[in-house]
Amino acid sequence: MSTMDVELPANRMRIRPGQILTWTLLLLGGLVMITPLLYMFATSLKTSGQIYDLKLIPAAPTLDNYISVLSDGRFMRWFVNSTLIASIVTVSNVFFDSMVGYTLAKFEFRGRYFIFLAILSTLMIPTEMLVIPWYLMSSQLHWIDTYWGIMFPGMMTAFGTFLMKQFFETVPDDFLEAARVDGMNEFTIWWKIAMPLVTPAISALAIFTFLGNWTAFFWPLIVTTSRELYTLPVGLSSFSVEQSIQWEKIMTGAALATIPTLIVFLVLQRFIVRGVMLAGLKG
Amino acid sequence: MAEIELGNLVKKYGKVTAVHGIDLTIADGEFVVFVGPSGCGKSTTLRMIAGLEDITGGELRIGGEVVNEREPKQRNIAMVFQNYAIYPHMTVGQNIGIGLYTSKLNADEKRARIAATAETLGLEDLLERRPAALSGGQRQRVAIGRAMVRDPVAFLFDEPLSNLDAQLRAQMRIEIKRLHQRLGTTIVYVTHDQVEAMTMADRIVVMRDGRILQVGTPTEMYEQPVDIFTARFIGSPSMNLVYGTINNGVLSVADATLADAKVSGLPNGAVQVGVRPHDLLVGETVADGLAMTGRVTAVEPLGSETLVHLDVAGAEVIGTAPGKLMPKVNSEVTVSAAPGALYLFDAKTEQALGRL
CATH class of the missing domain: 1.10.3720.10 (MetI-like)
Structure with missing residues (x-):
């Protein structure tokens, strides 16, 4: 099989402004949906005293609750x-x-x-x-x-x-x-x-x-x-x-x-x- | 195997009559092709024979027994559909095996039957494949396999080749014909393609508007059409028609010369004169036949011959030239037909009046 040089289209990597807006909105939507889920998992790894500490990664994660x-x-x-x-x-x-x-x-x-x-x-x-x-x-x-x-x-x-x-x-x-x-x-x-x-x-x-x-x-x-x-x-x-x-x-x-x-x-x-x-x- | 008799068979959908009381007897082992334009009632008739449509009136007999009220499965017929209708979630072997669903054979006997059917149709290496991995022709063969595996009294084909390309269609035509010759089972075949009808049928049934216009062998259909519709429907390209007049037993055609044009027993009046393109030869002059001169509007070289489209005094006519003769577009040529090649039709009723 012969090899050949392939010229990539010049605009291949160009990102349109509409795409940026779409991705931003999707990212925000995704964050809104995933944040409560992350807090749920984070809280499940905390002790009762750490519940109101809103850190996503608990200081001393524990599996005691499980x-x-x-x-x-x-x-x-x-x-x-x-x-x-x-x-x-x-x-x-x-x-x-x-x-x-x-x-x-x-x-x-x-x-x-x-x-x-x-x-x-x-x-x-x-x-x-x-x-x-x-x-x-x-x-x-x-x-x-x-x-x-x-x-x-x-x-x-x-x-x-x-x-x-x-x-x-x-x-x-x-x-x-x-x-x-x-x-x-x-x-x-x-x-x-x-x-x-x-x-x-x-x-x-x-x-x-x-x-x-x-x-x-x-x-x-x-x-x-x-x-x-x-x-x-x-x-x-x-x-x-x-x-x-x-x-x-x-x-x-x-x-x-x-x-x-x-x-x-x-x-x-x-x-x-x-x-x-x-x-x-x-x- | 069985004889199929249609006695004054009627199908109505509400107030619309799709089939107007047709009568036909299909002999045991016969290959009968229903042909006609879309909406002529041919598929409806086939579906009534299959039991997929209720019969509004008349009587349907298979093997001498009235089957009007019988379910499809009780009629022991098999049907091949236009879209193959082979199940995509089953393998080729399972699809063929479905034809034995109601069979009382044991598993080993069923396997043997499936293998024998697959061998007949050249599918033995494909038994484990799914339909998605098959070509159009192979799918059609699977559909035929499912129909033939249970040895039905008759096969019903509903435009089975219309989804195939021209080459494959020609190949499948021959395969189905050979299959019929080998099995000898009654076949009722529906198509709108007159070439399929001509090449495969023992008898052709031409339908129009829910009525049978003519029943006959392919040769009878071609040589003795009962009316203009059948004459033009059978044969490709379609029969040419020009207007003529009968006056005191002599036929004359405007813008044409006609030697020995005596017709006997026909009243004076307008007629349509038909001549098949293959009988209307370009460049040859037949002394005692029909001759017309026209302007060439198009040529269709087919290799062995060339179809020449002509404008003869405003009417479009197609003639045939030997392969190497290629008239130029816009040139004037003479076409002629030998005696015996002309078909006469009543201009008003369009019924055949005879040959000349």
């Missing part, structure tokens, strides 16, 4: 509760939202548009307004202070249905018709053919749902009374209502709680970005 929180049985219980609830709700959303989204995208039936609008309209109702009917339902079904009570409002979501419908609309009908001719029933076509074709959407939905339920606070706080059923955010908040606010423990718990979400996000972020792009939605 040992204390991890050896506290309650924290592990809440961690397991949150993992269990977030996982079940995620699986449920992926299953039901996909099924409804697929039906709305790929089947012609009377009232389809109306049903889709009805589902979509629930996106406009804030959670705070829904909490009262949810609580009344839970009460009548004897689900107060149970896992079912925590999970049932999120088992299927309008957002997930909408997201999946948009994705299924991009799946060519030929794939489904070929499967029909090959003898598959409608459930198998959905499960074996359509679902694998929308993997980015499933990943995005799974991440959104898992993160949303992992950090859910308001509804679990209302529907639970037993400490054993607390989720992690509710449990951590209880550190501040006992004798005093134990900031170092709250921050340590919060730092530990971010680990699973970071792992989930880092592993699946390429899917989430693609998923959001294809759905034409902003995160």
